[in-house]
Amino acid sequence: MxxxxxxxxxxxxxxxxxxxxxxxxxxxxxxxxxxxxxxxxxxxxxxxxxxxxxxxxxxxxxxxxxxxxxxxxxxxxxxxxxxxxxxxxxxxxxxxxxxxxxxxxxxxxxxxxxxxxxxxxxxxxxxDIGVLEHRHSSAVLEQVIDQMAGWHTVAAHHLTRLPQTGQKPPLPIASSSLLERWEQVQAVMQEIALSIHASAAHANDTFPSCCEPLPHVSEQLLLALQHHIYEATERIAAQPSVLLHGDLHAGNYGVNPQGTMIILDWEHSHAGSLFWDLYHLIDLSHPLFPREMTAELRHSLLKRYWVASGSGKAIAATHSQRYPVVLRAYNTFAEFEKDYLLYAIIYSIWMLLLIQNDLRQQPPIWPHALLLAQQAETQQHMEQCLAVWQDTYPAE
The missing domain is CATH 3.30.200 (Phosphorylase Kinase; domain 1)
Structure with missing residues (x-):
């Protein structure tokens, strides 16, 4: 008013x-x-x-x-x-x-x-929409997924005047930067896993198996991952763009006192791959808004998006042409999930390198305790995605 x-x-x-x-x-x-x-x-x-x-x-x-x-x-x-x-x-x-x-x-x-x-x-x-409760529960994530499936249907001709990039580099640039320094990627992944392991042992904590050092990441698997990163990047980059919120951390969505889901801060909205909003909501870490994620919840949220968007043939035929045209490139949910996992692996590794750099900055952008927690969360999510990709979609 x-x-x-x-x-x-x-x-x-x-x-x-x-x-x-x-x-x-x-x-x-x-x-x-x-x-x-x-x-x-x-x-x-x-x-x-x-x-x-x-x-x-x-x-x-x-x-x-x-x-x-x-x-x-x-x-x-x-x-x-x-x-x-x-x-x-x-x-x-x-x-x-x-x-x-x-x-x-x-x-x-x-x-x-x-x-x-x-x-x-x-x-x-x-x-003033009131005091929001910022939670990262499965029920809240499902509500955001349902709304996201809607704004991803905005017609393509509206997107031409929007920014074409967001806060992070687009997928081809992120992928290229990793592939060009793949030996550093391997070293950082091992270094972080060992560091987290040592910290947990020092604290007498039970170290989660998802964050163990990576003996299962063989040279063969790393070579396969390199190949699939290149392949997936070409495939995803060639797909049509959708409207993205661009910054879906838990501080930018919440439930008001009336129980309505409010989506805040659209200043990073742009046109790009629908996987960015999904990755930001599900797997991208933030120093101030930690979240817990499991392979089962990730799979459930991706399947909910697939169905909510119309790709699962679960909504009326009158709405069937409104789902993002990019999803028409996938014949099955399994194909869609595979590309999401690769997308998440790429950006999670990219984030690990970024956090390593942030930890070296003086003065640091964020307190070290927050950065270390963000690092551990990113490592965990990356390894979850890698394990599912390796088990479900083995390299040919």
Whole structure:
């Protein structure tokens, strides 16, 4: 709900801070790596909103772009995902002009319902959808999977003006970087497994078998994996793109007090492989949002996506043409799951190398304890995927 009789030009001061003469009960929700805080505040009329300053850098307006360009597409779905409505946004005048010029049709469709301001700093105000419970339970993951299957059906012609890459390099680049330094990959995998094993032994913990050092990864299996990485990368990269949320860690989805699943922060939405959203939700690690995953739950979630998308022939014929066209490349769920496992293995190994680099940085991006936990989780997920791939889809 947009408040009335409000001088929006005074809501945020030139330094980017909320005007405390107009607002009350300001609560910091979190502070990003850029040092700016997202805040819940209340106006004099009693209504609550969320204030989010835009971070520095070239991508600072991606969240506004998502609201103007992506959210109208979501509203056309049979069951659109729930997300906080954009109430107002602001940026320096010249940047607003550039932003609007790049997406005139989208802006014309939605801007009349929003307050748009020229302001020295960039920011947005959204509705307050209440305190969310951020969980990574199987029931929550199933709800997100169902919604994801919907937004992946957005028609291809809408995707041409969206960014074509997200926060991580696209699959061909990630794969090439691994294949070019495969000896380092092997060394890092063994080093991390041994390090985790030693840490657990020192703590007198029972070390999970999934994270044991990798004697079962023979030279033959590594050669087969190299071959299949190249093969899978070519196959997946050739498939049509879908609309991606792009950043599905547990902090970006949650259940509100009314029990509704809310999907937050679409600023990293882009066009790409549907496996990215699946991997981000199921297997990609995050220092602040650890999760537990098993081979059985992973298989169940992938099968749920397969069915929810229509590939499992489980929805009405009238909807059968809405499922992502990329899935038509797979004759069976087994083929689809095999490519997901390879995709997850590729990016998990890539993440292990990235985390190793983060651990060497001074000062570190995240505390070492969080990075080490993220490393162990990534190693576990990678080995789960590798074990299933090896057992279920042995190399020819």
């Amino acid at each position: 947009k408040p009335t009789n409000l001088d929006w030009t005074q809501l945020v001061r030139p330094n980017g801070q909320l005007n405390r003469e107009m607002t009350s009960h300001i609560e910091i929700l979190y502070t990003g790596l850029h040092g700016q805080s997202v805040q819940r505040f209340r106006l004099k009329d009693g209504n609550r909103y969320i204030y989010k300053p835009l971070p520095p850098g070239d991508d600072r307006f991606r969240e506004i772009q998502a609201y103007l360009q992506v959210m109208p597409l979501l509203s056309e779905l049979a069951q659109p995902p729930a997300y906080p409505a954009l109430i107002a946004y602001a940026a320096p005048a010249e940047q607003l002009d550039i932003l609007h010029e790049s997406m005139l049709a989208s802006v014309a469709a939605v801007e009349e319902s929003m307050v748009v301001l020229s302001h020295p700093v960039g920011w947005i105000v959204t509705e």
